[in-house]
Amino acid sequence: MQFPTIYINLGYFLDLGSLPFPLMLARLFLDGGWIVVVFVVLYGGWLLWVQERQIKFAKTVTTTLLAIDVPRLNEQTPKAVEQIFNHLSGAYSGLDNYEKYWLGKFQTTFSFEIVSIGGYVQFLVHCWSKFRDLVESAVYSQYPDAEIIEVDDYADKVPTLYPDPEWDAWGTEYVLKKPSVFPLRTHIQFEHSLSEEYFKDPISSILEVMSAIKPGEQLWFQILISPTDDSWKDASQKVVDKMMGRVVAPKKGIVDHLVDIPIMAATEMAKTPLVLFGGEAEAPAKPKDAMPKMMALTPGERSVLEAIQLKAAKIGFNCKMRMVYVGKRSVFSKGRVVSSFKGALGQFTALDSNALKGYGPVTPKTDYAWERLSAARKQSAVVRNYRNRSGRGAPPYILNSEELATIYHFPYVHVKAPSVKKTEAKRGEPPVHLPTLETAAEGPFKKKKAAPPKPPEPEPEADETEEEEES
Numbered sequence: 210m211q212f213p214t215i216y217i218n219l220g221y222f223l224d225l226g227s228l229p230f231p232l233m234l235a236r237l238f239l240d241g242g243w244i245v246v247v248f249v250v251l252y253g254g255w256l257l258w259v260q261e262r263q264i265k266f267a268k269t270v271t272t273t274l275l276a277i278d279v280p281r282l283n284e285q286t287p288k289a290v291e292q293i294f295n296h297l298s299g300a301y302s303g304l305d306n307y308e309k310y311w312l313g314k315f316q317t318t319f320s321f322e323i324v325s326i327g328g329y330v331q332f333l334v335h336c337w338s339k340f341r342d343l344v345e346s347a348v349y350s351q352y353p354d355a356e357i358i359e360v361d362d363y364a365d366k367v368p369t370l371y372p373d374p375e376w377d378a379w380g381t382e383y384v385l386k387k388p389s390v391f392p393l394r395t396h397i398q399f400e401h402s403l404s405e406e407y408f409k410d411p412i413s414s415i416l417e418v419m420s421a422i423k424p425g426e427q428l429w430f431q432i433l434i435s436p437t438d439d440s441w442k443d444a445s446q447k448v449v450d451k452m453m454g455r456v457v458a459p460k461k462g463i464v465d466h467l468v469d470i471p472i473m474a475a476t477e478m479a480k481t482p483l484v485l486f487g488g489e490a491e492a493p494a495k496p497k498d499a500m501p502k503m504m505a506l507t508p509g510e511r512s513v514l515e516a517i518q519l520k521a522a523k524i525g526f527n528c529k530m531r532m533v534y535v536g537k538r539s540v541f542s543k544g545r546v547v548s549s550f551k552g553a554l555g556q557f558t559a560l561d562s563n564a565l566k567g568y569g570p571v572t573p574k575t576d577y578a579w580e581r582l583s584a585a586r587k588q589s590a591v592v593r594n595y596r597n598r599s600g601r602g603a604p605p606y607i608l609n610s611e612e613l614a615t616i617y618h619f620p621y622v623h624v625k626a627p628s629v630k631k632t633e634a635k636r637g638e639p640p641v642h643l644p645t646l647e648t649a650a651e652g653p654f655k656k657k658k659a660a661p662p663k664p665p666e667p668e669p670e671a672d673e674t675e676e677e678e679e680s
Contacts, residue, residue, distance in 0.1 A: 262313030271338040272598075276331055276654050277348060278356040279619040286408055286621065287396040289351040291614035294434070296347035298524045298610075300340055301436030316435045316527075319344070320598045321617045324363060325419035325428045326653040332619060333360070333654075335598055352619070360654045364596040367427065367535050371588040377541040380533035380591035381572040382603040383554070383565045389607035390445040391513070391563040392520040394556070396615040410621040414553035418546070426536035428546060431595055432617055434526040434608075441607045445521040452506070452514050509561050516562055523609040529602070530565070533595045557616060568603035 225233055238246070300317050308314040320335035336344050345357050368376050385391075399409045415430070422428050506514065534546050551567075558564035573587040574580040594601050 259310055259313070262311065263315055264313070266313035266315070272335060273338045273341050273359055274362050274657075275334045275336070275341065275344060275357050276360045277334060277619075279332075279352050280354045282622050283352075283619055284622050285351060285619070287611075287614040287618040290618040291610045292351055293347045294526070294610040294613050295524050296350065297343065297434070298436045298526070300343060301438070303438070316437070318433055318435045318598060318600070321432045321434065321613075323415065323419065323430045323617065325422045325426075326363060327424040327426065328420055328422045329653055330416060330419045331654050359657045361657050362596075363427075363654060364429070364592075367592065367596075369589055369593045369596060371585050371592070375537060376535055377538050378533065378535040378588045378592050379543050379547060379573055380531060380588070380595065381567040382591070383530040383532070384568045384603050385606050386564045386566050387562070388444065388448075389441065390448050390517055390520070392516050392559070393563050393565070393608070393612050393615070394559040395611045396618075397611070398559075399615075408621055411556050411615060412618055412620055414556060415550070416620060418549045418553050421549070422546070423540050425540040426542075426546070427534070428550070429531075429533040429535075429595060430550075431531040431533075431598070432613065433529040433531075433598060433600070434613065435528075435605075437525060437527050437607075439525075441525050442521045445517055448517055449514060452510065513561055516559075520609050520612070523611055525607045525609045526613065527605045528608045528613070529600065529605050531591065531595050531602075533592055535592065571602045 225236060228236060297319055300319075302316070304314050304316070317337050317340060319340075322333040322335065324331050324333060334344055348355055348357060367378075371378055385393075396408075396411065399411050419428050419430075532550060534543065534550075536542075554565050571587060571591055573584040573591070575584050591602070593599075
């Protein structure tokens with residue numbers, strides 16, 4: 210069988226290169242380049258449309274900031290906070306195309322925050338107002354003696370435009386070094402059964418750094434989580450199959466099955482002469498030394514494989530992490546605070562699995578001249594995105610409830626962090642008809658004041674005739 214000969218005419222490109230640059234662009238546009246331009250315009254218009262619908266929907270959403278104080282003698286491990294995150298997964302709603310692209314709806318986002326203002330440390334949760342009851346019920350179910358109050362947003366008191374004459378700022382977002390299927394080091398690995406204080410609380414390092422913040426400084430740590438479905442587990446299964454040496458056939462569509470029909474027919478016809486002459490198709494011989502792939506894995510590879518499967522067995526969330534350090538210029542010390550906080554997050558690193566790292570494109574840097582040109586813009590962006598609890602910046606990734614509870618949980622009873630706000634006494638129900646006086650929360654986090662009631666409308670004046678009749 211003779212195959213047709215294919216010729217490539219390079220004369221078109223030579224003629225195109227001899228034209229002036231404006232004529233070259235016009236020639237490319239007329240010869241098919243307009244298709245690319247139309248596609249880019251349509252795609253950009255579609256993105257702008259979706260963004261406009263989401264902005265319109267976001268204006269209808271009201272949010273609240275809740276300050277959470279746990280009992281001083283807290284004996285609950287991160288397992289309790291893990292149940293809180295599992296509880297919040299009930300906020301997930303499967304949105305259809307009409308809701309996403311016409312109404313602009315999107316999944317709700319919870320912001321779990323640890324904030325130090327002048328060394329005063331507070332745990333907070335920022336959420337949509339309609340999910341406030343969900344957050345409170347999730348916390349009270351694990352910490353019945355906790356206190357939850359609504360407070361004003363502390364981030365509103367810091368400027369968002371830099372350089373600023375009084376304030377300086379630095380911040381970054383944290384991402385995973387490896388794909389999301391590989392887990393971080395979790396609180397299970399911090400337990401030590403041979404010690405009296407068997408749980409080495411990983412939150413103690415973070416709280417120690419925040420407690421060392423001086424007056425005039427503020428250190429913010431934020432974890433944005435959004436409930437999602439279970440589709441992220443497919444990537445975990447692919448990695449497991451690859452490590453196990455399993456050959457998984459790709460899913461075939463209708464077209465693939467139609468193409469396979471003549472191939473299967475030709476294969477069966479090739480076997481027919483052997484059967485007619487008494488022959489039999491021989492099966493491919495297996496190597497004598499063949500052994501299961503699992504038996505060939507090293508102990509380290511087996512532990513990684515087990516960790517991947519354990520992560521996929523729990524509820525996952527789309528996550529983003531931010532850290533912002535702001536302060537008056539007279540006390541601002543980036544090297545002292547940032548390096549300490551970075552070291553505190555290093556304890557969640559599993560060298561054979563995954564780790565957290567700063568996301569370079571959003572991190573302000575001043576090492577080189579070209580980096581200093583964009584440092585102020587990045588400072589403003591990271592503070593503004595933190596304040597808005599925005600999804601902009603670094604790409605999101607998947608963390609399960611166990612990983613989240615390891616990074617964000619309330620301190621264990623043995624953690625010595627005196628500046629962390631805790632409840633002073635056990636909370637109980639007051640007697641019926643007991644008059645109470647609402648007082649503001651201690652420290653810089655003031656209880657949010659309710660809107661003042663509307664003054665009563667003045668009653669219409671009575672007519673003189675009616676007054677005479679009454680007299």
